[in-house]
Amino acid sequence: MPQAGWDDDALRFRPPPAVTLWVPVVVAFVVQVSAAIGISVWQDVPPPLAALSVALGAASALALVGARRWPGPTVAVVAALSTLDLFVPPDAGPVFLALAFAIIGAVVRGARLWALISVGLAWLVAVTASGLIGTPWHPFRIALATLGLAFLFAIGEGIRSRRQRGAEHRAQLVERRRTLEQEERTRIARELHDVLAHSLSQISVQSGVGLHLFDREPERAREALANIRSLSATGLDEVRGVLSFLRGDDLSAPRTAPLTPQPQLAELPRLAAQRTGLGLTVRIDDRLGGSAPAGEVQTAAYRIVQEALTNIVRHSAAATATVTLERHGGDFVVRIADDGTGLPEEAVEGGGIRGMRERALLVGGTVDVEPGPRAGTVVTARLPWQELP
Incomplete structure (x- = not known):
């Protein structure tokens, strides 16, 4: 499970998933339930209707628990509960924060179509029903609520867009690191090949000649062995030099063996x-x-x-x-x-x-x-x- 910490790519703090899931649930539950109770007492709402208002506020908040796994159905459920609460006393009921969290979460998590259809149908039903079963809403109230819903969708799109840019940026950084690592591996392989290939190939040739002439021409065999000794010592020095150069060691420090990482x-x-x-x-x-x-x-x-x-x-x-x-x-x-x-x-x-x-x-x-x-x-x-x- 991802842990909380600083995002090295985006240079920002990323809270753990449990926080982003449960904070909206807790905030919506506390605000909606306490507001429903307070307004019901203030307006002297009959207990059954007050209990229904509190239950709707609690249910819509708790529905956000499924927002991460099922963002589409969650926004549909919360939109339906919010619409039903509009017609349950008290008239000036609490602001449904759960609907705001559900809309933003659905858009961010890729359930934009679910959010548009669910919220659009719920809003159409609310505006139509208000004219059929009661006093029609004032046009200013309709316009303000419509702008508010549109603003929530805009927030969700902004967050989604930012996350996509962040994901693309992180993917580019990962690819860049992979490319640099591959280039470094290639450079190391090239350096070691350059140092080892010529020494080992010459040693192989000299050893073959030494074995061939060991009995017939011991002096030439001795010469071959001396060449092998010289080549192996030189190759060892060059390998040490290349490895020190690749590690970034201080080449000015005193050493027990000469270093020749960059021949001229x-x-x-x-x-x-x-x-x-x-x-x-x-x-x-x-x-x-x-x-x-x-x-x-x-x-x-x-x-x-x-x-x-x-x-x-x-x-x-x-x-x-x-x-x-x-x-x-x-x-x-x-x-x-x-x-x-x-x-x-x-x-x-x-x-x-x-x-x-x-x-x-x-x-x-x-x-x-x-x-x-x-x-x-x-x-x-x-x-x-x-x-x-």
Whole structure:
């Protein structure tokens, strides 16, 4: 059951459902019953008629108990009881608050048609019967009562409209939160993929080579094991850095391990050195002339190169891979070309290529993956050049 509290979306206090149900019942009962008794005594109404007036006031108030579950029938019952009370002494009977609560509640809860038909028929019967069995009502009284009923309907429509706007606003906030959460999950997955995929794939390759050469060429096997140790240490440091960055930790605080959550272009030679070996040579062709784009563009470029080299190691039997960095007007162009057998279809359509495109899109760029002019694959990333401040 919903509890009372502050509505975070509407920034207002929402009382518990029991309060909104029973407060109208209690208020209408106390006002109508006490007023019927007082007016009957004041006008010296015969006891049977006074008792009937009190009973009608009590019954109409208690009928509001069903307003939440059956708003339509409730307003019909209260309208009928209110009409009957108009013709029961005392003439200046109490104001039927129950009818006001029933009309507003029915409109707010979606029983507008019930309210219109019930109140309209009750009002028509009251006006017609007043002329047939007694003195016709004064036109001013009819007009005032009609305006009062219309005002109650207007209040109900206003509350209903406000609730609908609030519900739509809350739905939009929920959808916005869901979208932000999904974007955050995607970002975390992308960061961890970028950090782990290249290290684990290289470790897998190195371990396979080490096992294959363990007996025949122990020195090369030892070299592979050393590379595995270096790659695992680097990967662990990068995972710690990414997790700290995602948690929003203070990166200026002293740590026991280096953190590298946002690699830059200056780290590409180290990446190339890690990839070089076991039949693959990675070269960096830097044509930027010492200039460099903004940090976020550098990070995107680094991650794209990292993923492209990982794909070459995993899927392409390449001997050489060349990473070219250059500037074409307002674009920072990063090209990774290899002379291998090319990427299989599942790799081109997989999460790695998609991650590269998402990286580029985040900074307003694009990534194209095409077959090489003679062999292999060419990955071209075009990122907007943004000068360092």
